[in-house]
Amino acid sequence: MKSTTALATALLATGMVAQAHAATATFITSAPYKQFSDSPFASLAAGNPNxxxxxxxxxxxxxxxxxxxxxxxxxxxxxxxSVDGDDGAVDGSGSTGHSWYTGGALTSISFSFSAATLGYLPTHVGIVWTDVGLMPFPPQGVDSVAVRAFDANGASLGGILFDDLGDGQVNGGTAEDRFFGAVFDGGISRITITSLNGSGDWEVDHLQYGLAPVPVPGAAWMLAPALAGLVSLRRKRT
Ligand SMILES: [Ca+2]
Ligand SMILES: [Ca+2]
Ligand SMILES: [Ca+2]
Ligand SMILES: [Ca+2]
Structure with missing residues (x-):
């Protein structure tokens, strides 16, 4: 399929990416996406309560x-x-599952995250684009899609786009479904997904977000035996 081999990904110019390296967000797009195990965040999510x-x-x-x-x-x-596997079978169809629909009207949808509810802003956010139908102009069923992310202050972190996405069909076919994600250590307050060709007739699924587990620093592992040794030394003295 053309859409799986196209290399039309690019950072959208925002001016924000010129900041220090640590303030830079990373954007990911990947396919196929048939079920959550296909997500680039699947291993991060495993056993992660956040x-x-x-x-x-x-x-x-x-x-x-x-x-x-x-x-x-x-x-x-x-x-x-829907994402293919949500109906219980990875069989090339998502037509018996649920998706999130623009209602035939919206060219862009934002998904926002509440630090007050979560206790943090997610460092990882992803969404799966699953279909486009009617376009303002031919060809039908093919679109260019952009996903952008915003920091805790609502400032743009940049984004990623993908051209010629879609199978030209208005059905539940899942071969063209594609993951879009953003990673930013400072926390993501919002993502937007947008039809760059002005369609109001498209679907997404598998909104996914969370906090990367805090790794145990290597220094702590090295310190642990030293502390244990100190404790045993004190016990011997007393
Ligand atoms: Ca299915
Ligand atoms: Ca679904
Ligand atoms: Ca739900
Ligand atoms: Ca699809």
């Missing part, structure tokens, strides 16, 4: 601390395009 996956299979966006600027969950029908 990582959440919203697959919309309960018909709602209700994972902690996440909200959308628009759209709604849709379910079941030939034009519905």
């Amino acid at each position: 990582f959440f996956l919203e697959n919309f299979e309960d018909g709602a966006l209700n994972t902690p601390g996440a909200s959308a600027s628009g759209g709604f969950a849709v379910f079941g029908g030939p034009s519905i395009d």
Whole structure:
């Protein structure tokens, strides 16, 4: 497929990326995405109590601390395009699962994260683009998509875009489904996903976000035996 081999990814110019290296966000896009194990964040999420996956299979966006600027969950029908595995079978179709739909009207949707609810802003945020239907101009069913991220103050962290995304079909086919993600140590308050060709007829799924587990510093591992030795030394003295 053309969309899986295209190299049309690029940072969107924002001016913010000229800051110090530590203030730079990283953007990722990957395919195929048939189920959560295909996510670049899957290993990060495993056993992580601060990582959440919203697959919309309960018909709602209700994972902690996440909200959308628009759209709604849709379910079941030939034009519905969930992530493939959400219906229990990785079989090339997502038409019997749930997705998040623009309602035929929105060219852009923001997903925001509440530090008050979560206790932090997520360092990792991802979304899976699953389908586009009607376009303002031909060809139908193919779009250019941008995902942008914003920091705790609402300042742009930049973004990533992908051209010629879609299978030209208005059905639940899952071959073209694609992951978009942002990573920023300073915390992400919001992502937006946008149809750059002005379509209001597209779907996303698998909103995923969380905090990277804090690694145990190497110095602490080295210090632990030393402390144990100190304790045993004191015990011998007393
Ligand atoms: Ca839900
Ligand atoms: Ca399926
Ligand atoms: Ca789903
Ligand atoms: Ca699809």
